[in-house]
Amino acid sequence: MPWLQLKIETGKADAERIEEILESVGAGAVMLEDAADQPLFEPPLGTTPLWDATRVVALFTPDSEMDAILEYVAAELGQPLPPHRVEILEDQVWERAWMDHYHPMCFGDRLWVVPSWTPPPRPDAINLLLDPGLAFGTGTHATTALCMEWLDKLDLQGKTVIDYGCGSGILAVAALLLGARQAWCVDIDPQALQATRDNAERNGVADRLTTYFPDDMPHVEADVVVANILAGPLAELAPVLAQLTTKNGDLAVSGIITTQVEDLQKAYSPWFSLDTLQTKEENWCRLSGKRHADR
Template identity: 50%
Template sequence: MSWIQLTIRTEQDRAEAIGDSLSELGAQAVTFVDAKDTPVYEPKPGEVHYWPNTEVIGLFDAEDDTDIVIAALQNDFGQQQPLAYTLNPLEDKDWEREWMDNFHPIQFGKRLWICPSWRDIPDPDAVNVMLDPGVAFGTGTHPTTALCLRWLDSLDLTDKTVVDFGCGSGILGIAALKLGAKRVIGIDIDPQALEASQANAERNGVGDQIELYLPENQPQFEADVVVANILAGPLRELQSVITDYCHPVGVLALSGILVEQAEEIEQLYARDFILEPVQTEGDWAMVSGFKK
């Protein structure tokens, strides 16, 4: 099948309404793309934030009459100023194969590899975590996850208990277990994340070493290692909760932080931790240290 891609450049307050209209007008898929490489700061649960300059992209069957689609959109959204749009044909491809070809085994630190299932393992003697890209829960490709994976690889985790706060896909907790930890406690507000973590842990042969909880159901405990790859807002709001997870002389890593937010997070956690130099990758930072 051949496709036509209709791209509309707009402002954040109209992006969702235009996306809804594209769906109603027959778009097979609608996506939202940052038009100016602008970071979006953390939303609260249930919120959806768009970029100040957003491209709304609708994918249509090439046989659809896009003139009708554009006329309808101009009538609804372009009365004061005509909508800026482009139309581009897309070649017919095996999109699933194209998507799979973009994911390769990635090494983090000296020992650890994250490997998708359809690729050969580069080093059978390394610590290999098998994890396929899923629905946004984390696969190691984002700098915040990469910073945490390299940090875990640098530790001696033998027989340690680890808290993975905001566990998502379970990638950090599973990596910790494969690196020698004896027990991981994963916590997330999303029940689907807990299901993904359990499935991925079982696939990697460590399902019986991971315990998963919603925040309201978690027991009291202290851990040797705490890693929280979430966002600056929750790290601020839950500072006392996250600190209490870590027992004296335990170690902590906090990520999901933009570089310009790192100093504030450092100041909050310096009350209870001896902090190491901030590590960065691109626009993102990780704060880590030892509990006093």
């Protein structure tokens, strides 16, 4: 069955109100999209940020009276309807369409992330089987890619690893496949910890991986620590990650942008020399270095 797709170009002041009105008149689904490619890097806790230019997209059944719907939305807003258009959206097998957009990805020289429905492009490589799910981390985001490339370059044979803010567990599982002996994974989200355990099971490394909430994490020290979060939490976690990293151990932090690098280096300087900077699209960065041997 085809759908009628209504797109309304508006601002963040009216977007949520328009969303509510469209839901009240029977929209099958309503989505809010960025209409001007504006990144939202680190919103304050408890907020739901919207873009300055927001596109509200609603789907209606083909028998919907679109003229009446548009008239009703304008009346409820108390103002003329913002720029908008109505399109016919042909039906398709949405699961198949989604799968067609997610392909195997290579990180560094050895490591591939491969969805379950695709044969590995290089069967002799280190292939991490991973499907998109509820938890963050499939390799498609620049910060995850930066951390994966860093792990690929390390000699992880026999090392212990902590993935702090593990999301899907992609970094910990990758480290184990690359030769690490043991991985401890930490996250505040129970869905992330479950996704991490599921992905470890799928890749045959569940016996070497353990998950924890932050408050339950025992005092351990790892040879390699990686944290792909955001600049604010990373700054607060500096003393925690220092305690978890062995002397001369390796640390990588990501989820930051270029303007936040100097502050992060200062926050970690009592314990680490974070002097290797790598960047990807949209100014996303990864800082890495070693724990001081004498502090």
